[in-house]
Amino acid sequence: MPHMLDRALTTPKSLKRISGGLLGVAASGVVAALLSSPLTAAEVTFDRLRNVESEPGNWLTNHKTYDAKRFSPLDQINQSNIKNLHVAFVVQLGGSEPGGDKAHAREQSTPLVEDGFLYMTDGWDDVYKIDAHDGKKGRIVWKMDPGVDKSTVWLPSNRGVALYGNQVIVLTTDGRVIAMDKDTGKVLWDKNYQVANTDVFTSAPLIVKDMIIVPGSGADIGGRCWLMAVDAKTGNVLWRTYSVPAPGEPGHETWTDDHNAWKTGGGAFWYVGAYDPATNVMYWGTGQPTPMFDADYRPGDNLYTNSTLAIDADTGKIVWYFQYTPNDKFDYDEVGSQMIYDITINGESRKVLGHFGRNGFFYTLDRTNGSFISAAQYVKNLNWTKGIDPETGKPLEYDPSKRIQQYAVISDRKSGETDVCPDVQGGVNFFPTAWNPTNHLAYGAGIDGCAQLKVDDARMGGPFWNGGIPVRGKRMGGQIAAIDMTTGQVKAATQLDYPDYAGVLATAGGLVFTGTIDGTFTAFDDQQLKPLWNFNVGTAITGPPVSYSVGGKQYIAVHVGGGVPWNLGLLKAAPELENMETGSSLFVFALD
Amino acid sequence: MAHFGPSLVLVLGVASAMAWPAEAQTSGDIGLGKRLYQEKATCGFCHGWSGDGAGDPQSPGKAANLRETKLDHDQLVDVVRCGVPGGTAMPHFDKFAWTKGEECYGMTDVEVGDKKPPSPPAALQKREIEPIVAYLEAKVIGKGPPTVADCEDYFGQGSVRCREMAAGRKE
Numbered sequence: 001m002p003h004m005l006d007r008a009l010t011t012p013k014s015l016k017r018i019s020g021g022l023l024g025v026a027a028s029g030v031v032a033a034l035l036s037s038p039l040t041a042a043e044v045t046f047d048r049l050r051n052v053e054s055e056p057g058n059w060l061t062n063h064k065t066y067d068a069k070r071f072s073p074l075d076q077i078n079q080s081n082i083k084n085l086h087v088a089f090v091v092q093l094g095g096s097e098p099g100g101d102k103a104h105a106r107e108q109s110t111p112l113v114e115d116g117f118l119y120m121t122d123g124w125d126d127v128y129k130i131d132a133h134d135g136k137k138g139r140i141v142w143k144m145d146p147g148v149d150k151s152t153v154w155l156p157s158n159r160g161v162a163l164y165g166n167q168v169i170v171l172t173t174d175g176r177v178i179a180m181d182k183d184t185g186k187v188l189w190d191k192n193y194q195v196a197n198t199d200v201f202t203s204a205p206l207i208v209k210d211m212i213i214v215p216g217s218g219a220d221i222g223g224r225c226w227l228m229a230v231d232a233k234t235g236n237v238l239w240r241t242y243s244v245p246a247p248g249e250p251g252h253e254t255w256t257d258d259h260n261a262w263k264t265g266g267g268a269f270w271y272v273g274a275y276d277p278a279t280n281v282m283y284w285g286t287g288q289p290t291p292m293f294d295a296d297y298r299p300g301d302n303l304y305t306n307s308t309l310a311i312d313a314d315t316g317k318i319v320w321y322f323q324y325t326p327n328d329k330f331d332y333d334e335v336g337s338q339m340i341y342d343i344t345i346n347g348e349s350r351k352v353l354g355h356f357g358r359n360g361f362f363y364t365l366d367r368t369n370g371s372f373i374s375a376a377q378y379v380k381n382l383n384w385t386k387g388i389d390p391e392t393g394k395p396l397e398y399d400p401s402k403r404i405q406q407y408a409v410i411s412d413r414k415s416g417e418t419d420v421c422p423d424v425q426g427g428v429n430f431f432p433t434a435w436n437p438t439n440h441l442a443y444g445a446g447i448d449g450c451a452q453l454k455v456d457d458a459r460m461g462g463p464f465w466n467g468g469i470p471v472r473g474k475r476m477g478g479q480i481a482a483i484d485m486t487t488g489q490v491k492a493a494t495q496l497d498y499p500d501y502a503g504v505l506a507t508a509g510g511l512v513f514t515g516t517i518d519g520t521f522t523a524f525d526d527q528q529l530k531p532l533w534n535f536n537v538g539t540a541i542t543g544p545p546v547s548y549s550v551g552g553k554q555y556i557a558v559h560v561g562g563g564v565p566w567n568l569g570l571l572k573a574a575p576e577l578e579n580m581e582t583g584s585s586l587f588v589f590a591l592d
Numbered sequence: 593m594a595h596f597g598p599s600l601v602l603v604l605g606v607a608s609a610m611a612w613p614a615e616a617q618t619s620g621d622i623g624l625g626k627r628l629y630q631e632k633a634t635c636g637f638c639h640g641w642s643g644d645g646a647g648d649p650q651s652p653g654k655a656a657n658l659r660e661t662k663l664d665h666d667q668l669v670d671v672v673r674c675g676v677p678g679g680t681a682m683p684h685f686d687k688f689a690w691t692k693g694e695e696c697y698g699m700t701d702v703e704v705g706d707k708k709p710p711s712p713p714a715a716l717q718k719r720e721i722e723p724i725v726a727y728l729e730a731k732v733i734g735k736g737p738p739t740v741a742d743c744e745d746y747f748g749q750g751s752v753r754c755r756e757m758a759a760g761r762k763e
Contacts, residue, residue, distance in 0.1 A: 030694070100747065151754070154648065
């Protein structure tokens, strides 16, 4: 029963945990049937999601673990044999076809893996189940096309599914939650949750207990965004928490304009948060205020945009917040991974949250109360602030008495075009980060460069809501950085030839994997971040890699395609890639 | 023209030298032109589905409002073929425009230098440019602000987006 081994590849004790389940079934006399055909997968329960460490070969939730590790304990593929890693098989997927007024979708999906089956999406919200047991080929078992009216889609992205019970859950760009049968792909229920037509979903959902946590985005088109909990059994809304408070709610006083800017205030939830089962608190990053570049439209700190929110999972109540860039004008949203772990500071064990800020700094916060511990610059190019105040965690220029903040780079309606670094896309954007519990290093990859930014208050309303335009007219690179989790400081950093939109995977094999927009998929050593191996897939990589095992063998998988320098606005950052084509495929790598 | 001014008016004033004769528009041309506008050249990414200049939020911005353009047929062909030089985002959809023998506005890429328009997301053959212009002339130019009927013409009857537009969504 290979799937059993994969669940327990490095921790045999987990066999005991599941012995009452699948082994119980096997003992009842259907072993032959189980061996001859892929069995109906077990239900994904909250108990399994809380204990995913005992299923090292699976990848059951977007960040693999609730604490957002994206660390695979598998070590068959390691520094000593990485040179032999090769393509095991490729599966072509949809997503590169045009729709609405878009030439193609964007591929940013994290595949989930359970017992040799992969569950993933393309950017048009199609869901695929892929049988990877063979190891030499992947077979699409089913595809569920949710019938999104593509004319409504402004950002054709989908970052993956959630597994719950015997269901696969997907969120769609037209504001629906769809549950389908894991075995057949048949839709079990399909419900629209839009409050406004700016409510669109691009993230994967997160399962907590029997709730589907649904992050809403749409800030860039003038939305006021929210996080929602849906009862997975009934589809009923349990709570909905807005990132921008309404009049009378705490934080609303930080919107000091006279024209209700809060109603279109943004604060999107773009990516999956973390969850601490010990306290029942979730940690979610919020996006930028809207309009993103014209701070004059929305004087004030604009809470709770650009923040980490600690949210009680049962009530949706905001327990604490930490805002990174108040009254932002550079699109430095902080929607990316919220990593939660414990460290020892001055002999004292501390529960902390680590976050690669899109604004170029790595932050360590006390996750029990949101207080600031430290920040360290991890990008090479940074000019928007002179630094972070070591006491408050706010940018040094921040003045709480001011309605409009002026950071080290002046960018407003009068300033004309200014160079701002990092680029408006980051730093590390929503691209998932990883941390290794053994060597206590956290890894993030992103963009390194500067944007030429011009505020344009006419660029407002309708589908725009930007309040300006970044030109991005210069060559940009990328970087991958390793942070010492104990000190919060940079231990190693490597400049990349191209921007990195893919996110990272760390493994117990001493490796860190990521991909860049030129299509190069690279494995680095996990201490010095020296490149050890690479393979070019021939189209941009903007999806995060994962690792799984089936049949006792480790694989590395990544969804490639969907982003080309032209549509990423990076043509001048990589002019030699101007003829790159899009595509959408699952690449799976293995040793012999 | 060693010296090049960024004025679009000046550029378009010398625009028609390379234009070829316009052929009669047919409904086939217009239908093909719409598909090219929408799916191949993806003009709507910058100009918006209706051509009013309100494109994708992540587009470079400041795209021309084609519904209000004053350009004539030959000038439109030239702009699609050659792009708009001088630092705008309008690409040259003919990949070989600006080369010797394929001059634009009387210039080669040597003469236009770093004012040369950017490369296109997808290159068009010359025979594809006329249908796009035919589509613009039939459905976009001079048609006033976009209507729900225009939306349904573009996205199809029953499109959710057009229903939203009918319900007041700002396009």
